[in-house]
Amino acid sequence: MIYWCRLLYKHLAVDLGAESGRVSVVTLRDEKISLEVLYRFPTRGVFVPAGNRLTLRWDVVRFFHEVLEGIRRAGSGVDSLGVDTWGVDYALLDRHGDLVSLPYHYRDRRTEGIMKKVIEKLGKEYVYGKTGIQFMPINTLYQLYAMVLEDSPQLRIADSLLMMPDLFNYWLTGEKMSEFTIATTTQFYDPTIGEWCYELLEKLDIPTRILRDVVEPGTILGKLDNKIAGLVGANMQVVATTSHDTASAVVAVPALEENFAYISSGTWSLVGIEVDKPVINDKALKYNFTNEGGYGRTIRFLKNVAGLWLIQELRKEWRINGRLADYPEIVEAASKVKPFQYFIDPDYEEFIYISEKPMSERIAEYCKRTGQSAPKSLPEMARTIFDSLAFKYRWVIEKIEEASGRKVDIIHIVGGGSKNWLLNQITADVTRRKVVAGPSEATTIGNAVVQMMALGEIGSIREARRIISQSFSLKTYEPSIEEAVVEEGYERWISVVKLG
Known part of the structure; x- marks a missing residue:
């Protein structure tokens, strides 16, 4: 038989x-x-x-x-x-x-x-x-x-x-x-x-x-x-499945350690930690954090940050030899620009909505309104976005630690934005923490892993994360510039966006 x-x-x-x-x-x-x-x-x-x-x-x-x-x-x-x-x-x-x-x-x-x-x-x-x-x-x-x-x-x-x-x-x-x-x-x-x-x-x-x-x-x-x-x-x-895309992405965070933060990086950047119960207190309200559901009734204690939407909008203006620039070209051009020259709050309301006004014009107006000179080129605009996103990530993580009482030792960046080597490196530099980038298809992976758990193929989310960590190529970034340079830039960013 x-x-x-x-x-x-x-x-x-x-x-x-x-x-x-x-x-x-x-x-x-x-x-x-x-x-x-x-x-x-x-x-x-x-x-x-x-x-x-x-x-x-x-x-x-x-x-x-x-x-x-x-x-x-x-x-x-x-x-x-x-x-x-x-x-x-x-x-x-x-x-x-x-x-x-x-x-x-x-x-x-x-x-x-x-x-x-x-x-x-x-x-x-x-x-x-x-x-x-x-x-x-x-x-x-x-x-x-x-x-x-x-x-x-x-x-x-x-x-x-x-x-x-x-x-x-x-x-x-x-x-x-x-x-x-x-x-x-x-x-x-x-x-x-x-x-x-x-x-x-x-x-x-x-x-x-x-x-x-x-x-x-x-x-x-x-x-x-x-x-x-x-x-x-x-x-x-x-x-x-975990039907919110960020919830699926968080399932796929390949974290083997406890004190990790994640950044689900794409059109939005979702910066947070995973906790067992909601964090609803005066500090969480003051800093405007969110408590969204996760797999197994966990809570994603996080903050939505505008993310690479700003780059997507800027790209509409960026042409090379008559064609739209692709994202690696934008990243490469921004990497050649001196860091920490101009600052924005990525979550400024005028940046959120679709507008007939080009993103470069909106950024220039913001800089002038906050007493700065304006970036003079599209690469400077892109660098301004990347620097400001990294500073916003740091601010969010510091306030998450304050509101939740949990220390963050390592940052996992997942999603399409994890392929942006420049933003990953600036994030490591600015937060003074090790950054692990990948997988880039975290949402798809997390979606499927929940299906696997539903059908009994995988026994737990801990097992799932171990399997994910050995299934995909991950890249690690360490702080690479002087702390004094970062601290000066952070204080200037804080003073511009007035989040202090």
Whole structure:
């Protein structure tokens, strides 16, 4: 008699970012993880006229079409699939399960001034005490309150609110739910008691009937809906992975030590630590830190920093021989510029939104407004961004230590930004700590690893991180310039951005 033994599980990781999406097949063999990107596609926002202005939306219908194409390319023999996306954005469905409208992009300007109105109505202490979430004008809470204030008919007919990964899970399986890590990005989920903040929403006249049950990361939702399986010519289990992309990236931090901080570096830089319970205290509120959910009900105590969005915007102006400069060329040009000449706060509000004004002009205006001369070239602009990001990372880590009582000895940088050798080195120089960079595909890896744990391939997150650390090439950076030079630069940066 011949016995057949399954040697290799195949997992599909669907990672949708604010610039691009990808569908990857991930496998585990002999305690080594392998990853192959099958399909890539753009995911940028689109402008849609509405009333008297252009609104910025997500074309989620096209994204879903692209996801299905990626699944088709994977063929048969796939065991599971998981979807992760950025946080805070959501879709509204009517009682028939139909999309009410294309979801708004978090950079749409409808939330300008809304956060201030909520704070005036409820108070910062109340909102933070309930949610432990960083105050950012893009948060789901302010997007929904903007709809309340304009008496949106979309909100009146809505039957369900699904965060972005939850929407794709619904379209794939027919199951309406909200996964824990993405739910915590809304600023109306209470991480202390583990449920939606119904009272907070009721105070703002936001309907609570639209909320769905929250499930744990690693929950198996079931197989593809039969109609979808027919379209793609395959079937597989769908897992509610760590659906917030940063949560997936943190799962893939290859940390073998305890006192580590992570920087998930991409369009945003998420700078934080992993803790067992929320850190909600006066210092956390003062420094505007966030408590987002992680795998196994851990908490990602972190701060959102603007990240490489500023470079992405600057690149639109940067041409070499008639073509757009690529990112390695930008990094190389910036590396030749004298450090610590000009400083910005990467989180200055005018840098966050999409604007007709070029990023270089916005940076120049900021420098002049803060009593500095302005960078004179695009390489100087890029160096200003990299230096200022590194100083912001240091400030965040120092305040995390202060608010949490935990010491940080080493910094792990994961995500696409971990390939930026210059920013990695400046971060080591400025923080005076060892930096370990990689893996660059951390979000995809973390997404797949949660699927592996759901199917019993990997026993724990500790085991997963050990396997990841030996599966991918990592690079270490040590401080390389004089501490006195760094301290002078840091004091000047502090005085410019007034975070002291």
